[in-house]
Amino acid sequence: MLALNYRGPYRVRVAHKQEPPIEHPHDAIVRVTRACICGSDLHLYHGLVPDTRVGTTFGHEFTGVVEEVGSAITTLKPGDHVLVPFNIFCGSCYFCQKELYSNCHNTNPCATAVGGIYGYSHTTGGYDGGQAEYVRVPMADVGPMVIPPDIDPDDAVLLTDACPTGYQAAEMGDIQQGETVVVFGAGPVGIFAAKSAWLLGAGRVIVVDHVDYRLDFVRKFAQCEVVNFRYVRDMAVHIKRMTDWVGADVCIDAVGCEAAGSAVQRLTGRFLKLQAGTATALHWAINSVR
Structure with a gap:
């Protein structure tokens, strides 16, 4: 697949990258249909976010079509058009139970102060983001939402962040x-x-x-x-x-x-x-x- 590829401060390129596989029963693979560039992506581009590693794919604002789901997923199915929140959360930890999803205790092994975020360096979990043709969506049974048919996809992507x-x-x-x-x-x-x-x-x-x-x-x-x-x-x-x-x-x-x-x-x-x-x-x- 083609994906944005970080090569260092002020250096990004679109390059071929291996399509992400299902790694966990709660994963989904989403084919990206819309992706935004956030102002905070510029902090990554400028080299201002610690532990942004070469090869990272940016993008935490995206929508897409579900292509594949893990064996534990019950809320999504292939073909669903979904919007994906920028933060990754488990839905069951102490913080998620208090609806403090961005502090999820189980989605960022690199820190204790913030949960996982798509495409935002290894300080937020090291997850690849949605500025690519495909993205692996962890905890897909609690984050993504199916876009209702009466909502324009161009509008729906604004609901991601x-x-x-x-x-x-x-x-x-x-x-x-x-x-x-x-x-x-x-x-x-x-x-x-x-x-x-x-x-x-x-x-x-x-x-x-x-x-x-x-x-x-x-x-x-x-x-x-x-x-x-x-x-x-x-x-x-x-x-x-x-x-x-x-x-x-x-x-x-x-x-x-x-x-x-x-x-x-x-x-x-x-x-x-x-x-x-x-x-x-x-x-x-x-x-x-x-």
Whole structure:
């Protein structure tokens, strides 16, 4: 099969690779039909994630058709079109029982602080990801979901990561009816966080970014106000001025982790030369909220 193949920092290529076999009775083999490139895949590409080994296939956002299932699988069958969550979980350990699936105790032999993730280095289990023609899906009886026939596959792939991540950010903000929500970052996760804020009862949603086409899109898609931070001297003052000096009720940092002082920098010792990152957005959020 053809698959993305990591060759080292800033070096990837599409190359032939052996098709994955069933290794465990709870495995499934999925033929990939849709795969996304996540912003966090760039951290792998840039060599910023520890223990990203040559030969790794990236991709934790994908859908596909089940080709083969292990002997213990009862919830899927060949031919099912499924969306696959980015995190791998067993469904039965202490954390899974508390619905803390990303902390699954049984899917990452390389760590105790996080569960398995597709295509995201050996720090998250060393699983190959979905930027390939085929992928082995472990614990396939508890993770993948059959896509209903009335849902477009192009929409379904957004449910593997970007949409639920944005929704959970808004949900964790405990948004109350009529509150003002400010989202920092107009990437896919920020866009879904803004849309979710409306669904959870927000009365006003403001999105902050510096990329004009993203701001134009989120203004139309999520019907929210936008602020380009390139033209703002003091973001906290600007937000408070927009809210009659009250401030936001809820702020969501949807920027990512590309910043000085981030976990990535602490792990790698590298300084990333970017305009703004999570440290900046986090400071803005803290100072903008009432």
